[in-house]
Amino acid sequence: MVSWRTSRAKRLEAELIAIVGYRVIGVLGRTLRWKTEGLEHFERLVASGRQPVMAFWHGRILPATYFFRRRGIVVITSENFDGEWIAGIIERFGYGTARGSTSRGARKALLQLTRDMTAGKPAGFTVDGPRGPANIAQPGAVWLAKTTRNPVLPFHLEANRYWTLNSWDRTQIPKPFATVALVVGEPFDVPAEADDDGIELARRELDERLRTLERRASELLTRAETE
Numbered sequence: 399m400v401s402w403r404t405s406r407a408k409r410l411e412a413e414l415i416a417i418v419g420y421r422v423i424g425v426l427g428r429t430l431r432w433k434t435e436g437l438e439h440f441e442r443l444v445a446s447g448r449q450p451v452m453a454f455w456h457g458r459i460l461p462a463t464y465f466f467r468r469r470g471i472v473v474i475t476s477e478n479f480d481g482e483w484i485a486g487i488i489e490r491f492g493y494g495t496a497r498g499s500t501s502r503g504a505r506k507a508l509l510q511l512t513r514d515m516t517a518g519k520p521a522g523f524t525v526d527g528p529r530g531p532a533n534i535a536q537p538g539a540v541w542l543a544k545t546t547r548n549p550v551l552p553f554h555l556e557a558n559r560y561w562t563l564n565s566w567d568r569t570q571i572p573k574p575f576a577t578v579a580l581v582v583g584e585p586f587d588v589p590a591e592a593d594d595d596g597i598e599l600a601r602r603e604l605d606e607r608l609r610t611l612e613r614r615a616s617e618l619l620t621r622a623e624t625e
Contacts (some may be wrong), residue, residue: 402479409451412479416486423487427464427474429574430557433618436582440551443585448584449520450551453539456524457532457567459553461578465555466522468492472514473522476505494519515546523602532567535605537597544592549585550604554611558619579618581611 416434443450452471454462472494475485485495487582494514509522522541526532543550556579557572572578586607588600 402482408479409482411515412482413486415483415534416490418492419483419487423460423491424466426572426574427461429576430461430464430572431567431575432465432526432576433577433622434497434582435580435614435618436553436584437580438555439582439585442451443549443551444520447518449518449546449548450548451515451539451543451548452520452522453550453552453608454554455567455608456527456530457565457569459524459569460571461555461557461580462522462553463488463491463493464475465578465580469520470494471520471522472496472511472557474498474511474527475522476528493522508545509536511542512545513546515542521548521557525608526544530566535608538587541599542587542606543593543600544590544597547587547590549587551585551598552604552607552611553580553581553582554608555580556612556619558623562616577619577622579615579622581615581618583607583611606622 406490426621467571473488475495475497481618491494496507496510496514516522521542523542525535527537537570539550557576558572559573559576561571561573563569586603589596592600
């Protein structure tokens with residue numbers, strides 16, 4: 399199969415999608431109202447000189463991209479056509495990209511993330527991506543935390559009004575002027591000497607913490623509606 403990269407038309411298409419997508423997300427994001435809890439965990443880590451491995455569900459990419467823009471966070475994007483325009487969007491929002499995915503090119507992407515974290519940049523990790531199963535944490539973020547000696551920082555976002563895409567991750571797109579709850583959990587370390595069992599234990603811990611944050615985000619939205 400001929401790579402899309404050899405087609406000038408496909409490269410131009412990816413660029414145009416990125417330009418339009420960036421502008422649409424920017425316009426939508428400026429209408430959103432935010433309820434945040436635990437953001438100090440992120441701020442304290444960065445101020446201390448350590449960098450978080452920011453872990454969240456794939457289905458919350460859009461509001462996460464907007465909220466954490468311009469912070470130098472590095473994320474994995476795939477090397478296929480979709481990954482090209484996605485990279486074009488998030489780079490315009492001030493993110494760095496490590497090209498690859500957790501299914502193909504995983505080793506290259508994780509090594510790039512390791513280098514970026516060593517250079518003092520936070521990492522963003524959709525822990526159930528790129529293909530699921532949805533809302534089941536995979537071990538990539540835990541492995542990265544173990545390797546770089548940086549903590550995992552789980553967080554969750556939930557909107558009170560949104561569209562849901564018919565995709566494997568049921569991607570949530572907040573509607574204009576929606577309220578979005580962002581809850582950041584406490585960071586936790588993965589021991590450098592963790593073996594396979596230790597990695598699995600940390601993965602389960604991350605999975606459970608994310609589910610707890612989901613419930614807390616829903617509680618914040620319920621409270622916001624009664625205020």
